[in-house]
Amino acid sequence: MQAIQVNRARLKQAMETISAVGATPRGGLHRLALGDADKQARDLLCAWCTQAGYPVRVDRIGSMYARRAGRSEGDPPVLIGSHLDSQPMAGRFDGAVGVVAALEVMRTLDDHGIATHLPIDLVNWTNEEGARFQPPLLASGVFAGAHALEYALSRQDSAGLSVASELERIGYAGAHAAGFPISSYIELHIEQGVVLEQARATIGVVSGFVGIRDTRVSVLGENVHAGPLPMQLRRDALVGAAQMVLAAQEVGLAQSPDARVTVGRLSVPSDSHSIVPGRVDLVLDLRHPDAASLDALQAQLQERFAQIATRLGLSVQFEPYWNYAPIVFAPTLREHIRAAARMHGYPCLDLPSRAGHDALNIARVAPTAMIFIPCLKGISHNESEYASDEDIAAGADVLLAATLAAATQ
Template sequence: MNMLDTTHGIAINGQRLWQSLMDLAKIGATPKGGNARLALTALDGQGRDLVVGWMKDAGLDIRVDQVGNIFGRRAGRNNALPPVMTGSHIDTQPTGGKFDGCYGVMAGLEVMRTLNERGVQTEAPLELIIWTNEEGSRFLPVMMGSGVFTGRFTLDTALDARDSEGKSVRDELKAIGYAGTEPVGGPVGAYFEAHIEQGPVLEAEHKTIGAVTGSLGVRWYDVTVTGMEMHAGPTPMSVRKDALVAACELVQVVIRIANDNLPHGRGTVGVLNVHPSSRNVVPGRVDFTVDLRHIDAETLDAMDQRLRESFAAIAQRHRVGLDLRLAQYNKPTPFAPELVDMVRQSAVRRGLPAMDIVTGAGHDAVHMAMVHPTAMIFVPCKDGVSHNEIEDAQPEHLEAGCNVLLDAMLTRAGTAR
């Protein structure tokens, strides 16, 4: 029995997938081996033209919607069924890599090519999507195309967005020829997105496939601790109100709350500023941020509650002022269990080392999961590095993830050979 050929009897062409990724990466290539193809620039237009050409070569029926999302449809036996979709984005960070986003689109294309070669007809139609402006490096909001598609914000919000030079999404879509006429949105049977992990877990655990069970909820806070600024020499320890000493204990609480809610708890203090910031002055004020995450909404609420109680108690003990402000809250977004299970099962049948994982980073799939059945497939990336020109991934991992995508899509769409 060939382990690569046990599900639906077919496997994708890993060499062709890799070649397409490398060909796309020539557009906007950077000296250090990365990509600079910012959303709706001329280079993004060239990238879109190249991939749309490949999609047409694969017999896909192309539509472009009013926010510039590109859909390539492969008809099924029953075209009244909602399509089983896959995709991602091909815009990049200013110093981005070759795989973030592009892998999801190229994997979807490779699935289509493989089905064509094998003459596979699916019950439900399939669609390959290229979402507009996922990165948000040039225009905000981020994950723009999927945001409008899922009703997170309006079409006008997206089209009116302007870059730092004052150019609008509306005008730049026209400039590159992707101001489509199709209304944004429509029926979705399922949405799968393959992506590099952008984290270190799969590599550390020696797993090839991550079955993503959902997206972590996030609570962001801004915190100010107010003590009293005093000279470090003449001021004895007992009379001090040292804002930094109190803040250090608060930082440790953040970490403890995360560690008490493993494996999916996260706690980070990424910014911490000390005032007046002088070597021989006891800090009078410290401003810092808190980032708390968890996959379960109730747990994240409990983490929030514990944070507030612990912070208040510590501030009181240190006789310092405390101001804790919630800056942002994004709910956890679970993915569709039946689709996640299709990913798991494919990995098992193909003998691929796999594990459940969550996504801490944002993806178009997170928008989709809020309204449609959604799952993601993660593959390892080198050292967990992404949003960086040195972003790298192994061809055999990309191939494996694409095979899992193939299996999951066929399972969901139904095959009729």
């Protein structure tokens, strides 16, 4: 197979143009799902696809699809893409690289007059980030049957606005079914880690997803006035929660390099400087590539938390929040990606994804793979997030070759 390259100038221009929608003064992006900036980005993508001759359709959860026809239109398409929504005040590469590169893949195939047996569909998933509407990976979850459509449409933001009402407001409440047969799915994304950068590799062949498990933890003590009651008689839930956070850090470090243990959300309902907190709620995020090790990590931390609570006269409750088992991606698609990297001379290595992406859901229903490219110092969900033009183009080259291989079988 010839090593065809994407149009670098066109790809760069498209990235710069889409990055201006919702841009922040520090070079980042604030484009929350179904907000005005998301609508502008969707409109821009729709215009690009329509002008290139790729009909756009929108499903009932608002995900956008643009089709490049294949010789066998009756067969399920190869699906490529990612998402255009962002975290608050975040970076401009997370998600958008995968959507813009997917469009460039289809344009480059047109430039070279290459026909594929299977159709190719570009996708922009709704609410991947989950920053405005919980849970994240919402639309891909509906596509894969992990969420009912009615559940997804009923999700509300902090102002009480629902996904359904906001889709109507911005004009993306589509009529197409939220889910259809596909032959395979390939997603290009920045790594959001430092493995590729440290190895001086250009392409990451993603082996699959580590297991991800979030648990809501409630630490219960007693609300009392901060002044009169002696400290030794207090049942201070915040002191207990603080010790649990430190225990989580200790356990996570002890199980390096595979384990990831995070307390990323903590709330104190009493919220007063003059009240000893009687309740603290936190979310414990655990990640590990091995399912049995993830179970053991969960059990160890719950035992440690219970011991801390008992010692301080507190109680602790655990509520499962969300749980994704480890996933291994399709070997054939991974080999397509490796072969594409070799063909172009791009250094590559295999690595797991430690962050959630829409591919996690789609792997439930179709052969799936991901391509990672480096991001500077592994910084993501931050305005300083950065991927070079050269690495983005290399990722698009590999996406092109892998998509072509998948669509011509």
